[in-house]
Structure formats: structure tokens, C-alpha cells
Amino acid sequence: MSREGTGKMLGAQVRRVEDPRVLLGKTQYVDDLVLPDMLAVAFVRSPYAHAKITKIDVQAALTKPGVACVLTGKDILETIKPLRVEFDTQKVPFHKSCNWHVLTPDKVRFVGDLVAAVVATDRYTAEDAAELVEVDYEPFEAVADMESALLADAPLVHEEWGDNVMERLEAQIGEVGKAFQEADCVVSERFVTGRHMASPLETRGCVAQFDVATEALTVWSSTQVPHTLRASLATLLDLAEHRIRVISPDVGGGFGLKAHPFPEEVVVTYLARALRKPVKWIEDRREHLSASLQAKHQIVTAEMALKSDGSVLGLKARFLSDAGGYSSYPWSSAFEPKHAAGTITGPYKIPAFSFETCTVATNKASIGVYRGVGIPIAALTMERLLDMGAQKLDLDPAEIRLRNMIRKEEHPYTTLMGAEIESGSHQASLQQALDILGYDDFRAEQQKARQNGRYLGVGIGSYVEGTAHNSAVFDSFGVKIGGYESATLRIDESGKVTVFVGTHSHGQGHHTVYAQLIADTLGVALEDVAVVQGDTQATPRGWGTWASRSAVTGGGAVTSAAQKLRDKLLRIAARLTEVPADDLELVQGAVQRKTGAVRLLSIPELAHRIIAQPTSLPPDEEPGLDVTVAYEPPPITHSNATHVAALEVDIETGQVQLLRYIVVEDCGTIINPIIVNGQIQGGVAQGIGSALYEQAVYDDAGQFLTGTLMDYLIPTAADVPQVEIGHIETPSPYTLHGIKGMGEGGAIAPPAAIANAVADALSPFGVRVNEVPLTPERVLSMLDRAQTNPGTE
Amino acid sequence: MAETQFAESQTIRVRVNGQEYEREVPVRRLLADFIRHDLGLTATHLGCEHGVCGACTIIMDGESVRSCLLFAVQADGAELQTLEGLADGDDMHPLQQAFWDNHALQCGFCTSGFLMSAVDLLDKHPRPSEEEIRHGLSGNLCRCTGYANIIKAVQAVAEQSQS
Ligand code: FES
Ligand code: FES
Numbered sequence: 001m002s003r004e005g006t007g008k009m010l011g012a013q014v015r016r017v018e019d020p021r022v023l024l025g026k027t028q029y030v031d032d033l034v035l036p037d038m039l040a041v042a043f044v045r046s047p048y049a050h051a052k053i054t055k056i057d058v059q060a061a062l063t064k065p066g067v068a069c070v071l072t073g074k075d076i077l078e079t080i081k082p083l084r085v086e087f088d089t090q091k092v093p094f095h096k097s098c099n100w101h102v103l104t105p106d107k108v109r110f111v112g113d114l115v116a117a118v119v120a121t122d123r124y125t126a127e128d129a130a131e132l133v134e135v136d137y138e139p140f141e142a143v144a145d146m147e148s149a150l151l152a153d154a155p156l157v158h159e160e161w162g163d164n165v166m167e168r169l170e171a172q173i174g175e176v177g178k179a180f181q182e183a184d185c186v187v188s189e190r191f192v193t194g195r196h197m198a199s200p201l202e203t204r205g206c207v208a209q210f211d212v213a214t215e216a217l218t219v220w221s222s223t224q225v226p227h228t229l230r231a232s233l234a235t236l237l238d239l240a241e242h243r244i245r246v247i248s249p250d251v252g253g254g255f256g257l258k259a260h261p262f263p264e265e266v267v268v269t270y271l272a273r274a275l276r277k278p279v280k281w282i283e284d285r286r287e288h289l290s291a292s293l294q295a296k297h298q299i300v301t302a303e304m305a306l307k308s309d310g311s312v313l314g315l316k317a318r319f320l321s322d323a324g325g326y327s328s329y330p331w332s333s334a335f336e337p338k339h340a341a342g343t344i345t346g347p348y349k350i351p352a353f354s355f356e357t358c359t360v361a362t363n364k365a366s367i368g369v370y371r372g373v374g375i376p377i378a379a380l381t382m383e384r385l386l387d388m389g390a391q392k393l394d395l396d397p398a399e400i401r402l403r404n405m406i407r408k409e410e411h412p413y414t415t416l417m418g419a420e421i422e423s424g425s426h427q428a429s430l431q432q433a434l435d436i437l438g439y440d441d442f443r444a445e446q447q448k449a450r451q452n453g454r455y456l457g458v459g460i461g462s463y464v465e466g467t468a469h470n471s472a473v474f475d476s477f478g479v480k481i482g483g484y485e486s487a488t489l490r491i492d493e494s495g496k497v498t499v500f501v502g503t504h505s506h507g508q509g510h511h512t513v514y515a516q517l518i519a520d521t522l523g524v525a526l527e528d529v530a531v532v533q534g535d536t537q538a539t540p541r542g543w544g545t546w547a548s549r550s551a552v553t554g555g556g557a558v559t560s561a562a563q564k565l566r567d568k569l570l571r572i573a574a575r576l577t578e579v580p581a582d583d584l585e586l587v588q589g590a591v592q593r594k595t596g597a598v599r600l601l602s603i604p605e606l607a608h609r610i611i612a613q614p615t616s617l618p619p620d621e622e623p624g625l626d627v628t629v630a631y632e633p634p635p636i637t638h639s640n641a642t643h644v645a646a647l648e649v650d651i652e653t654g655q656v657q658l659l660r661y662i663v664v665e666d667c668g669t670i671i672n673p674i675i676v677n678g679q680i681q682g683g684v685a686q687g688i689g690s691a692l693y694e695q696a697v698y699d700d701a702g703q704f705l706t707g708t709l710m711d712y713l714i715p716t717a718a719d720v721p722q723v724e725i726g727h728i729e730t731p732s733p734y735t736l737h738g739i740k741g742m743g744e745g746g747a748i749a750p751p752a753a754i755a756n757a758v759a760d761a762l763s764p765f766g767v768r769v770n771e772v773p774l775t776p777e778r779v780l781s782m783l784d785r786a787q788t789n790p791g792t793e
Numbered sequence: 794m795a796e797t798q799f800a801e802s803q804t805i806r807v808r809v810n811g812q813e814y815e816r817e818v819p820v821r822r823l824l825a826d827f828i829r830h831d832l833g834l835t836a837t838h839l840g841c842e843h844g845v846c847g848a849c850t851i852i853m854d855g856e857s858v859r860s861c862l863l864f865a866v867q868a869d870g871a872e873l874q875t876l877e878g879l880a881d882g883d884d885m886h887p888l889q890q891a892f893w894d895n896h897a898l899q900c901g902f903c904t905s906g907f908l909m910s911a912v913d914l915l916d917k918h919p920r921p922s923e924e925e926i927r928h929g930l931s932g933n934l935c936r937c938t939g940y941a942n943i944i945k946a947v948q949a950v951a952e953q954s955q956s
Contacts, residue, residue, distance in 0.1 A: 015893055015894065015896070017891045019895065020885070022881075022898055022901035023885060023889040023904065023908075024876075024880055024883065024885070024889070024891055025835075025876040025877045025879075025905060026836075027836075027856060027901055029838065031839070031901065033831075034830070047796075124821070133895075179946070199901040200902075200936050201846060201848060201934060201936045201937075202840065202902045203840075250901065251900065252838070252840075252900045252902025252903075253899075253902060255936070284842055285840070285842060285846075470848040507899030507901070507937045568872075665819075674896045677896075678938060678942065680940045681938065681940075681942070682939040683897060683939075683940035684938075684939055685938075685940065686936070686938030707842055708845065709841050709843070709845035710845055714933040716932075716933075717926075717927045717931045717933070717935075717943070718928060720940050720941070722941045723939065746939075
């Protein structure tokens with residue numbers, strides 16, 4: 001009975017069903033929501049990186065006309081719990097937790113830290129009044145960078161820790177010492193990634209409303225995780241969870257940043273309840289850049305041991321990560337280096353690996369998850385070391401990779417870290433990417449250009465993207481979240497379908513892809529499927545959208561639910577028509593006899609009987625066509641890809657000009673190529689930002705310097721080339737339809753591929769390329785350094 | 794919305810998407826806030842409120858402008874067009890249709906600004922090269938799409954109008 005669907009929609013180039021609403025301007029983002037008597041919040045934030053609050057005078061603000069209240073940390077110390085990430089010490093042995101007060105009562109830990117909330121009739125008045133709140137600070141010396149955070153005399157971000165170390169982890173797998181003894185060649189480098197930010201175009205924001213009659217709270221928030229937010233609000237505010245409804249309306253991008261519950265959301269919800277009026281907070285861009293969550297800032301010191309034929313014998317790495325002032329929930333701000341260490345082997349067979357991760361607190365905004373989490377720097381490290389090894393051993397960069405990659409027939413391949421990479425096409429994707437470029441021709445062109453004083457380069461970045469982690473994997477990380485996903489599917493009397501799902505689409509096109517999967521399974525038209533998401537009252541408990549999980553987990557849940565209802569429809573149809581169920585199928589809105597393709601009865605007719613005339617049902621069948629399914633995916637589902645960047649470096653200006661950018665991606669069975677290609681192009685654009693432009697900058701005193709989009713540079717239409725995309729489809733043997741997740745992938749490899757290409761372009765100068773973003777100033781200083789110390793690489 | 798202490802306000806008249814409005818506004822009210830909150834035309838979005846992202850782009854007297862960089866009073870007497878005025882009912886403007894056909898949007902937050910910038914671009918350069926489109930739209934940020942499909946969509950409309 002569990003035959004696969006008709007397969008008509010799976011893989012089809014379907015235009016997105018959600019687009020007309022957006023294009024006609026009918027969306028509703030959180031700031032579009034207007035409620036009667038709604039008040040606005042503005043936050044008072046710390047101008048200091050590290051200081052004690054000695055006095056707060058709210059009088060002037062309070063007396064300003066239009067101001068409803070001013071809330072400080074002391075006011076809510078007893079009533080609102082701080083955010084706090086805690087781990088089971090069995091699973092994460094060395095981790096120190098800290099309290100992240102939703103308004104800090106005593107000490108500020110970064111520029112932008114929350115000091116007070118001002119509520120007024122409108123945002124203009126609230127912002128004016130926020131400036132009238134007088135705060136006296138006693139400034140402390142700040143911990144402004146991760147290496148000085150480790151010094152014995154460093155100021156302490158959290159005094160109770162005794163030092164600034166949030167988490168440490170060490171492991172050795174395989175015989176690393178022997179690998180390095182037996183090596184013909186060892187390469188080593190220190191890599192630094194910039195402090196990047198997801199920076200979605202819509203900032204954070206929320207509205208909370210308290211219903212006095214029912215004592216129920218409704219919170220609209222620009223979040224990727226409505227259920228997780230609801231649970232956090234209930235815990236931190238000590239409220240009954242079932243009295244809180246979280247709605248995530250249209251959301252203008254998230255990329256991981258909005259997969260965290262935030263202090264501001266807690267404060268706004270508290271205020272709505274306390275004031276018995278709706279309260280809105282819309283973050284401005286400076287707040288977003290300075291005080292939401294930053295990402296990916298690490299220093300990795302790594303060494304690779306190789307044989308003369310290019311095979312890698314072993315790897316050692318130390319990951320140092322700058323967590324900022326607090327720890328973000330639920331993964332903690334120490335997740336980034338762990339995930340980098342856990343994924344660094346990528347598509348390669350590495351027999352021995354030892355590593356140390358160390359996460360330190362500093363006086364900066366905290367680190368959160370952002371597209372790729374840890375894998376971009378893991379890939380940068382691995383891919384640069386391979387190129388450095390190839391150069392020393394006089395091998396071609398493509399050749400050294402092909403030699404070390406997991407071969408197709410070696411799947412399922414268990415990595416050193418214990419993950420099973422179920423299937424993949426590492427060598428084929430690399431080969432195809434080089435073919436698209438015309439690798440040999442490019443090398444010839446590069447030679448010619450060099451003679452004319454132009455510096456072209458090509459760089460490769462290959463990776464494996466672990467997606468859709470299941471509950472057991474999160475449990476092993478010590479993170480208390482589920483990896484399953486839930487869906488309720490309902491067929492109504494007219495035969496139309498509604499699916500209620502726990503994931504949240506904020507650009508990924510879930511309405512379309514889920515409708516495609518359901519249309520195939522139930523034999524209905526795409527437009528007969530409605531998708532409901534982002535409302536804790538309507539949908540079953542789900543985990544939202546992040547970590548490239550939705551196609552596998554949400555897709556798995558909606559497909560399983562549709563299969564259950566399909567089976568029920570066919571079972572009942574078999575009794576009614578006296579045709580064996582296995583000779584029946586659902587096609588184009590009807591039950592059809594396979595033999596002879598005879599239409600027997602329409603789905604609306606059958607649905608009507610099951611729902612509204614249940615007396616005609618066989619006695620062992622329940623009336624109704626509703627089903628809820630929780631789908632637990634396989635442990636980790638792995639996509640793979642190779643990126644190739646071809647570029648030119650202007651050695652006078654340090655400017656990097658991308659000439660071509662190629663991605664060959666294997667995410668198993670593709671549901672909708674338009675959407676997959678869109679995710680790749682968009683991910684690559686963010687990766688180009690990380691590689692060339694973006695960085696959140698602090699000065700030595702911890703002052704934040706990049707508070708506008710003129711300082712934090714997101715790539716524009718002039719900076720991002722059309723990505724040339726190739727596909728290979730190696731289905732997962734374990735997921736429904738063989739689907740693999742892929743949303744983050746595009747953003748993973750650009751720093752690796754671009755850094756390799758810049759190093760290749762500048763190889764006549766022997767430049768060490770070990771930092772991103774490769775801004776013009778940085779490229780020039782790398783060139784300078786190479787000219788003053790020739791032969792360092 | 795009450796602007797309690799900024800009593801200084803002014804009456805303005807604007808035509809938005811063909812409809813006349815006369816409203817009293819505080820002199821410091823941003824044009825974007827006026828359009829979104831006073832007129833309820835929320836298709837115009839705010840991504841930065843400091844003139845960089847282009848999400849708030851509208852057409853004012855035939856020129857694309859960033860509505861977060863203007864005060865409402867500066868639009869007194871002006872003719873404005875926002876995304877709400879682009880389609881004819883539910884019949885999409887060719888650019889809207891092309892954005893749909895080319896998957897030129899993901900989260901949709903930037904889309905309104907891009908459409909209005911593209912309207913202005915094609916108005917001034919009906920036959921733009923790819924370079925001109927990239928340049929013409931480089932004042933609008935999109936964090937989701939990586940721009941390629943937006944450029945394709947604009948090219949498609951430019952080509953249609955030539956054939
Ligand atoms: S909101 Fe006006 S340019 Fe960004
Ligand atoms: S579609 Fe999301 S910012 Fe452009």
C-alpha cells in the first residue's frame with residue numbers, strides 16, 4: 001500500500017505558489033500589524049563595552065508626555081528569569097553557563113547590551129524618551145579580542161567563571177603523532193574568519209497582546225522558531241505555555257539569526273501583560289548590527305601531514321572562537337568551533353585528527369548560528385591546507401582532492417568523527433565543476449595574463465553539508481531540542497487539502513514544495529493544497545526552519561501524513577468499489593483502477609462519504625480525514641558540492657573581481673530545481689560577502705564601529721555574478737524520496753574557493769592568504785607582507 | 794498616532810497611486826512612516842532607515858526615491874506611486890509577472906523596493922544592458938536571492954517591450 005506517489009510534481013520546475021501575494025504587496029510582516037491602542041517600545045542600550053551601572057534615573061523620561069512606563073533590570077530581576085544555556089555535563093564536560101538578563105541589572109557586557117525599555121504611544125516618542133533615561137556607568141577595561149581574553153590578567157566578562165573560557169573540548173582520533181612522524185610534507189597555517197552577520201533585510205521585531213478576558217497572550221514575532229519561542233516565553237516569564245500563542249507572520253529572512261529566542265521578545269511580552277495593552281518593538285538597523293547576534297568569528301591554527309603522493313595522513317587543529325558577552329539559546333555561543341571541528345574532514349578520508357576547541361567570552365555581541373555554522377571556516381581551513389600541500393608537493397589542486405576524496409563506492413562511509421555519510425558524488429562534482437569552467441583553458445589564460453601583468457586565479461572549495469539532524473544527534477550534542485518535525489494533514493469535504501506544519505518558510509518556498517509532495521501522494525492539484533505554518537495554535541509542535549532541515553524533516557512529515565490519508569482513502573474505496581486496494585491509485589482528483597486506468601469515484605465524493613456520511617464506512621474505519629504525524633529523519637543527511645571561483649586580483653588596488661563562479665551541487669532528489677538553484681545563488685552571495693566584504697568591527701576598547709549598512713557591507717547586484725550551476729542527484733537511501741537538505745550549502749564554500757583563488761592569483765608573490773574577508777586593504781597588506789618577508793609560504 | 798510634544802505639524806496633500814489624501818502630519822514624520830502607518834500602505838518596507846538598502850523605494854513625481862530619507866512634508870503636493878499601485882487590480886504589471894516567472898524573490902522583503910527601482914530604471918533606460926541593470930539596481934539590497942534572477946526578470950521585461 002505504500003507505493004510512491006505518481007511522481008509528476010517531484011522534480012518539476014514549478015513557479016512558487018506563494019509569490020503573487022508578495023508581488024501584489026499583500027504580505028504581512030510584523031511591522032505591518034496595527035492593533036488598537038498599541039504602544040511602542042524603544043530600548044536603552046549600553047554605549048560602553050564593559051561597565052558597571054551605578055545609577056539609572058528614569059524621571060525625565062517618565063514625565064515626558066506620551067510615555068507609559070520605563071522598565072529597568074532591577075524592576076524585573078525577580079519576575080523574569082534570565083536566558084541561560086545549560087548542558088548535561090556528561091555530554092558537554094567543560095562548559096560554563098552565564099545568565100543573560102533580559103535587561104541587565106548591574107553590568108553591561110557589550111555595546112548595545114539592554115539597560116532599560118521605554119514604552120510610549122509611538123516609536124518616535126519612545127525613542128526620544130529613551131534618550132532621556134540617564135544612566136551612570138563606571139567603565140571597565142574591555143575584553144576586545146579572543147586571544148587577549150585568554151591572558152592571565154584579562155578583565156573578566158563573567159566574574160563567577162574565574163577566567164573567560166566558556167567551553168573547551170579536546171579529542172584525538174586515530175594515530176596523529178605517527179601520522180606527523182611519517183609525513184613527507186607538513187603544512188600549517190593560522191586562519192581567521194571575520195565576525196559575520198546574517199543581517200536579514202527585515203530586522204527583528206515583535207508585537208505582544210494580552211487578552212484580559214481569557215488571560216491569553218498572543219505574540220507575533222519575526223522568528224524562524226515559533227514553538228521554541230513559545231516554550232522560552234513560558235519558562236522565562238513563568239506562564240502556562242498553553243496560554244501563549246506565537247505567530248510568526250511573513251518573515252523577511254532569517255538565515256539562523258532568527259532561530260534564537262531573544263531578550264527583547266521576552267521584555268515586550270512582559271510589557272503587554274503588565275500594561276494590558278498591545279506593545280510593538282521594531283528593531284532599527286544599528287541595533288540589529290550591534291546587538292542581535294553575530295557569527296562565525298574564529299581563529300583556527302591547523303597543521304596537515306601529507307605523503308608525497310598527496311594523500312593526507314593526519315590533521316591537527318585548534319579552534320579558538322569569540323563568543324561575545326553572553327550565550328545564545330539553544331545551541332550556546334560555543335557551538336561554532338565544535339561544529340567546525342566536527343565537520344572539518346568534509347568529503348575527505350582523513351585517518352587521524354586531533355583537535356582542541358576553545359570558546360571565550362569577550363565584550364562584543366554574542367555569537368549565534370548563521371548559515372553553515374562552523375562549516376565555512378572548517379572548509380576554509382581544509383581547502384587552504386590542501387592547496388598549500390599541493391603547492392609544496394607540486395601537485396595540481398584538483399588532483400590532491402581527487403586522491404583524498406571518499407569514492408562513490410565507499411559509501412556509506414563513516415567519518416573519523418563517527419558520522420555516516422550515506423551517499424555522495426564528491427569526485428564527480430569536482431570533475432563537473434572543473435569541466436564547466438574549462439580548467440585547462442583557464443590555466444592557459446592565466447599564464448598569458450601573467451605575462452601582461454594581470455593576476456588571474458582559480459580556487460576550489462569542496463564540502464559536505466550535514467543537514468536535518470535528528471533528535472538523537474542533538475541529544476548527543478547535549479542540546480535539548482528535537483530533530484523530528486510534525487504535520488497535520490486534513491482533507492475536507494470538498495476534497496481539498498490543508499497541511500499544518502511546524503517548519504517556517506521565510507523565503508524557502510515551503511508552500512510550493514510541500515504542495516508538490518502532497519499533490520503527488522494524493523493525486524490532487526497543486527492549487528488544492530493549502531499550507532499553514534507559523535502559528536503555535538494551528539500547527540502541531542514543530543522545530544521551525546534552520547540547518548537545512550525543512551525539505552527532509554518537514555517534507556518527510558507532510559509526505560508521511562499524506563501517505564497515511566492516501567492509504568485510508570484507498571482502503572475505504574476498495575470496500576466501496578469492491579476492487580482490491582492494491583489495484584487502486586489516486587490520480588487527478590479521483591480513485592482510479594490501475595487495470596485499464598478506469599476512474600471509479602472522485603476524491604471529493606469519497607471524502608464527503610468519509611467525513612459526512614460515516615455510517616456508510618466499514619465498521620473498523622474511523623470517520624474523518626485528519627492525521628498528525630511526527631517524522632524523525634535519519635541521524636544526519638549529507639549533501640555535497642564543489643565550488644570553483646575564477647577571479648582577477650588587481651595588485652595596485654587590492655580589488656578582487658570575480659570572473660566566474662561555479663557550483664556543482666548534489667542534494668539527492670530535487671523537489672523543485674527553481675528553488676534549489678535560488679538557494680544556491682543566494683547562499684553564494686552571502687558567502688561572497690563573507691569572503692570579500694563583510695565584517696562587524698570593534699576597536700580596542702570594544703566600541704562597535706560598523707553600525708550602518710555603509711560599514712557592514714552586504715554584496716550588491718554589482719558584486720555577485722550569475723552562478724553557473726550543475727547538478728548531480730545521488731539520493732539518500734534513508735529519507736523519503738531520497739531528498740537531502742541544501743539551504744546552507746551555497747554559503748559554505750565561497751570563503752574557501754575565493755581564498756584559494758586569490759592565493760593562486762598571487763602565487764608569483766608567495767602571498768599567505770589566511771584571513772577573510774579579503775578586503776582590498778587586506779589584500780594589499782598581504783602583498784606587502786610577502787614582499788617584506790619573501791618565501792614565507 | 795498621537796505625536797504629543799511635537800505639536801508642530803502641517804497639513805499636506807499627496808496623490809498616492811492615483812488617490813488624493815489630505816492629512817495633518819508632524820513635520821518630522823518620515824515619508825515612509827506616513828505611507829506605511831498613516832495611509833496603511835504597508836507594501837513599502839523599511840530595511841535600514843538610513844538610505845542604504847533601498848527597501849523603501851517609491852516613485853515620487855516620476856523619480857525613484859528612498860522614502861526613509863524624506864519627511865512626509867517634503868512630499869506635499871507630490872504624486873507618489875507605491876507597489877500597491879503597480880498592478881491593475883490583480884492583473885500584474887509585466888515586472889511583477891517577470892519576477893514571478895523568474896523566481897526573483899525569496900522572503901519578499903526587498904521585492905517592493907526592487908520593483909519600484911526597476912520601474913524607474915526601465916522608464917529611463919528601456920533597453921538596458923546587463924551592466925546597466927546591475928548598476929541601476931545596485932542601490933537595492935537583497936539578502937536572499939543573490940540578484941541573478943532579479944536581473945533576469947528585468948531583462949525579460951526589457952526584451953518583451955522591444956519585441
Ligand atoms: S529603508 Fe530606506 S534605504 Fe533602507
Ligand atoms: S528576497 Fe529576501 S531580501 Fe530579497
